[in-house]
Amino acid sequence: xxxxxxxxxxxxxxxxxxxxxxxxxxxxxxxxxxxxxxxxxxxxxxxxxxxxxxxxxxxxxxxxxxxxxxxxxxxxxxxxxxxxxxxxxxxxxxxxxxxxxxxxxxxxxxxxxxxxxxxxxxxxxxxxxxxxxxxxxxxxxxxxxxxxxxxxxxxxxxxxxxxxxxxxxxxxxxxxxxxxxxxxxxxxxxxxxxxxxxxxxxxxxxxxxxxxxxxxxxxxxxxxxxxxxxxxxxxxxxxxxxxxxxxxxxxxxxxxxxxxxxxxxxxxxxxxxxxxxxxxxxxxxxxxxxxxxxx
Amino acid sequence: xxxxxxxxxxxxxxxxxxxxxxxxxxxxxxxxxxxxxxxxxxxxxxxxxxxxxxxxxxxxxxxxxxxxxxxxxxxxxxxxxxxxxxxxxxxxxxxxxxxxxxxxxxxxxxxxxxxxxxxxxxxxxxxxxxxxxxxxxxxxxxxxxxxxxxxxxxxxxxxxxxxxxxxxxxxxxxxxxxxxxxxxxxxxxxxxxxxxxxxxxxxxxxxxxxxxxxxxxxxxxxxxxxxxxxxxxxxxxxxxxxxxxxxxxxxxxxxxxxxxxxxxxxxxxxxxxxxxxxxxxxxxxxxxxxxxxxxxxxxxxxxxxxxxxxxxxxxxxxxxxxxxxxxxxxxxxxxxxxxxxxxxxxxxxxxxxxxxxxxxxxxxxxxxxxxxxxxxxxxx
Numbered sequence: 001x002x003x004x005x006x007x008x009x010x011x012x013x014x015x016x017x018x019x020x021x022x023x024x025x026x027x028x029x030x031x032x033x034x035x036x037x038x039x040x041x042x043x044x045x046x047x048x049x050x051x052x053x054x055x056x057x058x059x060x061x062x063x064x065x066x067x068x069x070x071x072x073x074x075x076x077x078x079x080x081x082x083x084x085x086x087x088x089x090x091x092x093x094x095x096x097x098x099x100x101x102x103x104x105x106x107x108x109x110x111x112x113x114x115x116x117x118x119x120x121x122x123x124x125x126x127x128x129x130x131x132x133x134x135x136x137x138x139x140x141x142x143x144x145x146x147x148x149x150x151x152x153x154x155x156x157x158x159x160x161x162x163x164x165x166x167x168x169x170x171x172x173x174x175x176x177x178x179x180x181x182x183x184x185x186x187x188x189x190x191x192x193x194x195x196x197x198x199x200x201x202x203x204x205x206x207x208x209x210x211x212x213x214x215x216x217x218x219x220x221x222x223x224x225x226x227x228x229x230x231x232x233x234x235x236x237x238x239x240x241x242x243x244x245x246x247x248x249x250x251x252x253x254x255x256x257x258x259x260x261x262x263x264x265x266x267x268x269x270x271x272x273x274x275x276x277x278x279x280x281x282x283x284x285x286x287x288x289x290x291x292x293x294x295x
Numbered sequence: 296x297x298x299x300x301x302x303x304x305x306x307x308x309x310x311x312x313x314x315x316x317x318x319x320x321x322x323x324x325x326x327x328x329x330x331x332x333x334x335x336x337x338x339x340x341x342x343x344x345x346x347x348x349x350x351x352x353x354x355x356x357x358x359x360x361x362x363x364x365x366x367x368x369x370x371x372x373x374x375x376x377x378x379x380x381x382x383x384x385x386x387x388x389x390x391x392x393x394x395x396x397x398x399x400x401x402x403x404x405x406x407x408x409x410x411x412x413x414x415x416x417x418x419x420x421x422x423x424x425x426x427x428x429x430x431x432x433x434x435x436x437x438x439x440x441x442x443x444x445x446x447x448x449x450x451x452x453x454x455x456x457x458x459x460x461x462x463x464x465x466x467x468x469x470x471x472x473x474x475x476x477x478x479x480x481x482x483x484x485x486x487x488x489x490x491x492x493x494x495x496x497x498x499x500x501x502x503x504x505x506x507x508x509x510x511x512x513x514x515x516x517x518x519x520x521x522x523x524x525x526x527x528x529x530x531x532x533x534x535x536x537x538x539x540x541x542x543x544x545x546x547x548x549x550x551x552x553x554x555x556x557x558x559x560x561x562x563x564x565x566x567x568x569x570x571x572x573x574x575x576x577x578x579x580x581x582x583x584x585x586x587x588x589x590x591x592x593x594x595x596x597x598x599x600x601x602x603x604x605x606x607x608x609x610x611x612x613x614x615x616x617x618x619x620x621x622x623x624x625x626x627x628x629x630x631x632x633x634x635x636x637x638x639x640x641x642x643x644x645x646x647x648x649x650x651x652x653x654x655x656x657x658x659x660x661x662x663x664x665x666x667x668x669x670x671x672x673x674x675x
Contacts, residue, residue, distance in 0.1 A: 278561070
């Protein structure tokens with residue numbers, strides 16, 4: 001099984017007629033994803049390589065029965081596109097847009113929670129989700145993923161998501177689903193959402209979690225893991241040698257209580273029973289050993 | 296982008312948040328002129344983006360022009376924790392009855408805005424937060440709802456601010472919240488927020504961090520560019536939209552995505568090298584951006600080798616390859632380049648570069664192999 005998406009998921013692409021939307025939308029379709037429509041107010045009635053383009057998400061959903069949307073829209077319009085998808089009844093939205101103002105993200109997340117509790121947002125500023133062999137929504141190169149499980153991957157960093165896929169696939173270890181949650185301040189889906197889904201998914205036997213410095217999501221995930229997750233987890237946290245980030249003034253220091261360093265995150269995860277790799281390759285090797293020990 | 300105090304106060308003033316009358320000065324004589332305009336006594340304040348300037352001698356009270364000359368002369372050029380003072384803010388000195396603290400920032404774990412207010416503001420607020428957290432009244436604000444005057448009134452009462460200050464403080468907090476939201480701040484902080492003996496409430500300091508992602512809708516932010524960075528390479532990188540931070544090592548780093556760039560620093564360090572920089576070319580980089588990245592690093596005399604670590608997603612490896620070829624054709628790159636290329640269009644990208652591979656343009660199959668090779672070349 002996979003989490004959040006599978007081979008029956010019908011996807012519309014908001015921004016399909018743009019350069020990035022066309023490239024990645026068509027690539028997702030070539031992978032086997034059911035890309036059933038595009039949305040572009042100005043180009044309604046046309047098609048992109050056979051994929052019909054509709055004027056609004058609502059029209060696209062009515063015509064195609066899509067339940068998922070891939071938002072490839074520039075920062076100034078991305079949040080409106082997300083809300084438009086939710087209003088159209090889409091239940092799973094993937095937004096890859098990088099550079100959305102934090103205030104817009106916060107307001108949009110709050111609106112989704114209050115007005116559209118049945119809608120899950122992945123991202124913004126994330127690589128998307130791939131369930132190998134079934135569905136790929138986003139910008140991940142499908143050829144680096146390997147179908148068949150048993151590993152579920154969740155990552156805050158886009159390129160490290162690909163690195164994690166590569167480390168496992170190149171050694172013949174497949175994935176159930178790989179979720180890139182993105183590193184923006186207000187991610188729609190977080191580590192805990194994915195850990196919960198992977199824990200519940202019978203085909204996922206082990207979980208790889210890729211974190212990075214800043215914030216406290218890894219620490220929160222560690223607390224959740226200690227209480228609720230029984231499956232083995234390997235983690236890598238990027239940024240051990242990164243230069244100290246900008247100080248956020250007193251308010252930041254007061255909120256976090258610590259600095260969100262890689263070391264603090266690794267310590268928290270280790271204390272929750274997670275195996276830590278000091279680089280992506282080491283994390284991949286640790287996961288390969290775990291998977292080989294499962295059978 | 297972090298603002299200087301004077302910029303923060305100018306930003307506050309746009310949102311009708313009370314601040315003292317004052318002006319900036321880059322020379323001693325300008326300082327005297329600003330002091331005359333503000334009215335004595337004045338405070339001469341170093342403009343640096345680092346805390347602790349008062350303790351470092353960067354904030355002085357002056358009763359007349361002679362004192363302004365003395366203090367301005369001493370403070371201009373002063374090194375405060377590695378930040379050299381180039382600009383002063385001169386403002387009319389306020390009488391202080393009480394010092395409070397107020398701020399808004401994002402509560403990332405809970406995905407709401409967090410307001411913090413304390414009647415125990417001043418230089419020791421972090422100490423207060425650590426030892427007496429109850430002295431800070433926190434409010435969670437739903438971004439879709441906002442903060443109205445009634446909520447602000449309840450908040451100042453909960454924080455137990457002095458009666459005489461409450462109504463003004465509540466109004467000021469509503470304005471500060473507007474500044475934080477409509478002004479696209481990551482942080483809007485006032486410490487201290489003062490109550491004067493005359494019963495006036497105003498911002499004596501300003502700490503503002505703007506959200507760079509919102510710059511597209513704030514053309515007025517251009518005026519805040521002064522003193523943003525003096526590092527030549529950081530300026531070059533910024534002009535090209537690259538995220539660059541200079542470091543001390545000899546291995547130049549170019550990667551796509553902040554996570555992979557950080558991971559590249561980690562791996563170089565683990566195999567015994569030191570990175571000369573952090574450079575993230577971002578997502579969807581064009582050949583021109585890649586070429587610019589190489590050119591920025593090429594100007595760093597510390598660099599002995601350049602490690603290009605690309606895992607294409609939205610970034611296409613063939614675009615990266617074209618950028619490398621473009622840079623090699625445009626300028627003489629003085630260090631060998633070690634490549635690790637994977638992901639979207641990797642085969643096309645590798646094919647483009649294959650005819651050009653040499654002793655100074657080396658491809659390695661994995662991130663670890665490439666890191667080892669780069670570190671070996673840096674040491675040779």
